[in-house]
Amino acid sequence: MPIELPVHERMYSGHLACPGCGAAIAMRFLLKGLGEKAVLSIPACCWSIIGGPFPYTALQVPVLHTAFETGGAVASGIRAALDARGDTETQVVTWAGDGGTFDIGLQSLSGAAERNENILYVCYDNEAYMNTGVQSSGATPTGAWTTTTPTGSPKPTRKKDIMQIMAAHRIPYAATASIAYPEDMVRKVQKAVSLKGTKFLHVYAPCPTGWKVPSEISVKLARLAVQTRIFPLYEVEEGVRYTINLEPVGYLVDEYYRTQGRFKHLTREDLDRIQAQVDESWDRLKALARIG
Amino acid sequence: MRRVLEGSHAVSHAVELARVKVISAYPITPQTHIVERLAELVADGVLDARFIRVESEHSAMAAVIGAASAGARSFTASSSHGLALMHEMLHWAAGARLPVVMAEVNRAMGPGWNIWADQTDSLSQRDTGWIQLYCEDVQEVLDTILIAYKLAERVSLPAMVVLDAFFLSHTYEPVEVPEQDEVDAFLPAWEPTEILDPADPHAFNQLASPEYYMEFRYKIQQAMEDALRAHDEIDAEFGRRFGRSYGAVHRIPCREGERAPLALVTTGSVTGTARVAQAALRQKGIGVDVVKLKLFRPFPHEEIRRVLGPYDRVIVLDRNISFGSGGIFASEIRAALALRGEQPAVYPFVAGLGGRDITPQTIESVVARALGDEPPSDILWEGLKL
Numbered sequence: 001m002p003i004e005l006p007v008h009e010r011m012y013s014g015h016l017a018c019p020g021c022g023a024a025i026a027m028r029f030l031l032k033g034l035g036e037k038a039v040l041s042i043p044a045c046c047w048s049i050i051g052g053p054f055p056y057t058a059l060q061v062p063v064l065h066t067a068f069e070t071g072g073a074v075a076s077g078i079r080a081a082l083d084a085r086g087d088t089e090t091q092v093v094t095w096a097g098d099g100g101t102f103d104i105g106l107q108s109l110s111g112a113a114e115r116n117e118n119i120l121y122v123c124y125d126n127e128a129y130m131n132t133g134v135q136s137s138g139a140t141p142t143g144a145w146t147t148t149t150p151t152g153s154p155k156p157t158r159k160k161d162i163m164q165i166m167a168a169h170r171i172p173y174a175a176t177a178s179i180a181y182p183e184d185m186v187r188k189v190q191k192a193v194s195l196k197g198t199k200f201l202h203v204y205a206p207c208p209t210g211w212k213v214p215s216e217i218s219v220k221l222a223r224l225a226v227q228t229r230i231f232p233l234y235e236v237e238e239g240v241r242y243t244i245n246l247e248p249v250g251y252l253v254d255e256y257y258r259t260q261g262r263f264k265h266l267t268r269e270d271l272d273r274i275q276a277q278v279d280e281s282w283d284r285l286k287a288l289a290r291i292g
Numbered sequence: 293m294r295r296v297l298e299g300s301h302a303v304s305h306a307v308e309l310a311r312v313k314v315i316s317a318y319p320i321t322p323q324t325h326i327v328e329r330l331a332e333l334v335a336d337g338v339l340d341a342r343f344i345r346v347e348s349e350h351s352a353m354a355a356v357i358g359a360a361s362a363g364a365r366s367f368t369a370s371s372s373h374g375l376a377l378m379h380e381m382l383h384w385a386a387g388a389r390l391p392v393v394m395a396e397v398n399r400a401m402g403p404g405w406n407i408w409a410d411q412t413d414s415l416s417q418r419d420t421g422w423i424q425l426y427c428e429d430v431q432e433v434l435d436t437i438l439i440a441y442k443l444a445e446r447v448s449l450p451a452m453v454v455l456d457a458f459f460l461s462h463t464y465e466p467v468e469v470p471e472q473d474e475v476d477a478f479l480p481a482w483e484p485t486e487i488l489d490p491a492d493p494h495a496f497n498q499l500a501s502p503e504y505y506m507e508f509r510y511k512i513q514q515a516m517e518d519a520l521r522a523h524d525e526i527d528a529e530f531g532r533r534f535g536r537s538y539g540a541v542h543r544i545p546c547r548e549g550e551r552a553p554l555a556l557v558t559t560g561s562v563t564g565t566a567r568v569a570q571a572a573l574r575q576k577g578i579g580v581d582v583v584k585l586k587l588f589r590p591f592p593h594e595e596i597r598r599v600l601g602p603y604d605r606v607i608v609l610d611r612n613i614s615f616g617s618g619g620i621f622a623s624e625i626r627a628a629l630a631l632r633g634e635q636p637a638v639y640p641f642v643a644g645l646g647g648r649d650i651t652p653q654t655i656e657s658v659v660a661r662a663l664g665d666e667p668p669s670d671i672l673w674e675g676l677k678l
Contacts, residue, residue, distance in 0.1 A: 039488045041358065054504050057495035062488040064361050065497040066354065067384055073351035077314060077358025077366070078488060080342040084313040084364050090490050108354065111347030 005186055006032040015058035017050045020215025022205030022222060023097070023124045024050060025179040030095070030122060030203075031061065032182075033189025037090040039082070041075050043105055044068040045097030046131045046207075047124075069104040071096040072112030075119040091120055091193050098125040098139035102160050106138075113169035116197045120189075123162065123200070126207035134210040141230075142277065143270050144262050146210075151265040158277060163202055163236065170239035172197040176231065178204040180223035184233055184245055204231045212261020224256040229282040234289070242292040244285065253278055297467045299430045299460040300325030303395045303453070306437030307367050308339045309475040310393075314359035314366045316344040316352045320374040321407045322457045323397045327369055349374035353381035353392075360390040361496060363487035365441065368392070371457065372399035372413045379417065382450070386421025386512065388497050391444030391451070391482070393437065394422075398560065398611075399457040400646040408647020409457040411560065411612035415588075415620045421512050423451035423519055424588040428563040430465035432538060438470075438479055439523075439530055445482050446522045447515045457647065459561040470534055478533050516590040523587055540587035541595045546570055552579035554662060555600055555636070557608045559585050559621060562650050566609075569655035580659055585621060593628040600629060603636040607662045609655070611644040618642065618671035639666075643674040650675075 010031035017024035023046050031038075041064045042048060048065055052058045066074045071094040079092045096105055101123035109121060128146045129135040136146040138160040149155040166174045172195045177185035185203065192199035204225055206218040213221060225231035226248055233245040253275045257263040266274075297305065303326045307315070315334065317327040333339040346352045349370050356366035370378060375396055385392050400410035414424060425440060427433045433455050440451040455461055470478075486494065500508055523540055531537030544567065546552045558566045563584045570582050583599055583606075585592075600606050606629075610619025617623055622640030629635045639662040644650040658674050666672070 037490045039362070039490060049499060051495060051498060053499035053501055054495075057493075057498065059495065060493055062490060062493040063495040063498070064358065064488055065495065065499075066357070067380055069350065070354035070357075070381070073316075073346055073354035074358035074361075076344050076346070076351075077316060077355035077360075078362045079358075080314045080316075080344055080355070081359040081362030081364035081366075084342060084359075085362075107347055108351045111351055114347070115345070 005182055008032065010060040012058045012060070015050050016052060017046070018209050018215070020208040020218040021050070022126060022179050022207060022218050023047060025219070026124045026203045026205045027095070029179065029182050029185045030189055031059070033186040034061070034091060034093065034193065039078055039090055039092050040064070041066055041071065041078060041092070041094045043071040043094070043096045043100045045100050046126070047095060047097070049131060068100055070108055071100055071105045071121060072108035072110070075121065076112050076115065076117045079117055079119055093120045093122060095122050095124070097131070098123060098127060099129045099137040102138035102162055110169065113166060113171050113198045113200070116171065118196050118198070120192050120199045120201065122203060124203045124205040126205050126210060127159070128210050130207045130210045142274055143266050145265065146262070154265065166200045167236045167239045169198070171200060173235070173237055174200040174202070175235040176202045176204070176233055178222045178226055178231065178233060180219050180226060181233060181246070188235070210262070213259060217259065221256065221259065224251065227251050228253050228256045228278065230256055230278055232282065232285060234285065240292060242285065242288040244289045293469050293471070295467055295469050296464050297430060297434070297469070298325060298462060298464050299433055299455055300462065301329050302430045302434040302467055303369065303437055304329035304333065305469060306434045308333050309470065309472060310365065310438060310441050310479055311481070312339070312367045313341050313364035314344065314356060315341055315368065316346050316355035316359070317368050317370070318346055318349045318352050318374060320349070320371050322399060322461045323369045323371040323374065323395070325461065326395055349377045350381060353378040353385065356392045357381060357385050357388060357390060360392050361388065361488050363484050365482045366392050367394070369395040369397070371397040372401055375413050375417060376401065379420070382417055382420035382422055385450040387508070389448040391441070391448055393440045393444055393450070394452050395437065396452045396454045397457050397461045398454055406646040407457065409459055409611065409644070410646050414452060414454050415612050417452070418589065418620070421449060422589060423449055424454060425451065426454045426559045426586055426588060427460065428561060428584060430460060430463065431467050431536065433460060434467055434469065435530060435534065435536055438475060439526055442479050442526045443519060443523055446526070447519045449512070449515050449519060454560070456561040474533060478530065520590045520592060538586050540592040541599050542584040542586065543599050544570070544582040544584060546574055546579040546581050551602060552581045553604045554579070554659065555581045555583050555603045555606045556655065556659065557583045557585055557600070557606060557621065557625060560611070562609060562611065562644070565650055565652055566655055569652040572652055573656060573659060578659065578663070591624055591628065596625055596628040597632055600625065600636060601632050605639065605662055606636045607639045607641060607658055609650070609658065610640065610642050611650065613642050613645065637668040639668050639672060640670070641672045641674045648675060
């Protein structure tokens, strides 16, 4: 089936992403969904570099680069100023990494969500602090190697459930998206733009460099994350109405884990434990979708 | 119109008169009255602005940075620990060349918890690239907010209007409140040319390599130097329009047309106390000229040399301390005087930390010490109870 996406491109070639960078692909799809009237704020993350150094920019929309923990607050200020000059149409978007969202920026994001600021907050999740050289974040999954969770002591705890955290704020719209499903992602961006209030997108964006995989398999990995139910595609409206957008095949997590250098130290027992976690999370999500 | 206003509310009404569009703040004693009144003015529709009640001071500064980047005249207020939490974003506002104005209520840093007057909070932000203006009384607080916006927007740098905890923030004084049309004429709408605009997209605050970074910093320093001249021009214009002006450095002679052998440098509300002490000392036959320092950043080096250079002795009264060095105003003043061949002996007194009263007797005591046999030292303490 041919993929149908808006044809316009608002990202120039010549950006500074690594080959196979999921965050670069995700930005391209975001911009396809946003339309012309958008302003981006980018807290410290890989995109602080990817977008290009002064005096260049890889984006055809205005960008305000800002400090690590300010994604929610800076966007709130931009929104207020645009409203003050009568521009209620332009969509204010924060584009942040997982560290800037799950960890250091969680407070300002929560503040913005609690105020139900009319902004779109997009977290592109590559599951560690990649720009600084692969340090563990709150988004790093169980068992992963990073430079601060070396193989002798890989990450012992689970990935923070950012979607549940955002849903608990009862914001109008929260959704997961993946670079392997561009139509789904663009539709979700468009839906988010059509709604007033705080919208949150959690976008799965593999990092070949940090995950120790060949650059050509990042889209395939993103697809596997969905099909193994590790990263299901779903939406939450008003914090309570859950909709699962794609029924995964339900491959075993091995299919996903065994392809990645960051997990190569894991034992059979580790993978069984991870499979049990994924099954349990999936059952809970299905139960929430039934209630919704 | 003459009104009796609390210092905090003088700030609020100045912000109203400045037609600020975006306010963002987080509560901290003794700043709260400023933002409470602003929240009311916005809620009642008196002030056509958006009030963003954020979850921290860091976010308050981030929000006004976002707002100013999109072209809105913006305001916040903080104090002490709140200001310290903003520190990172203070650098960001200045580096991004945004003319945000903040009211900063001078309060001590903990521990121990102390909500009273002390200047170490604002002076710790000395190197962030913010203009800093210290106020003596409630009228000056109101006027300085208006001056600060004009100055900040002229040179594209943020400005901090500093007032003492309680001595100014919670004190009611009669204040001349300018009419709106007079303020509009003095401070027209801010019309920046480079803002976040989908019709004219640019990237702001992006990666600046060693190839570019240093020139950006040089331009900030140039803007600060411009701000010295601009402050005097704007202060003079304010004087022509409203009948009040303050000066970056203001000398209050003991006897008009004469120079006393001793100068006493003060900042903030202590200047008011010094005026009283000056009169009492004059009655006792002791001549002291008071020199009020209002502008701390940019630092008026030349003006300091011109005004203080001719004195035999200079007392600097610091309600602040840089541990391991001493009073911060004294340190800067001595550094400025070092460019002169002949220098006065400087007596750097630290007094009144954490809201301990600086009374006319305190001032008489430091004057007696400076005129006595006590040698000038790197640091002198007044009023210690050991």
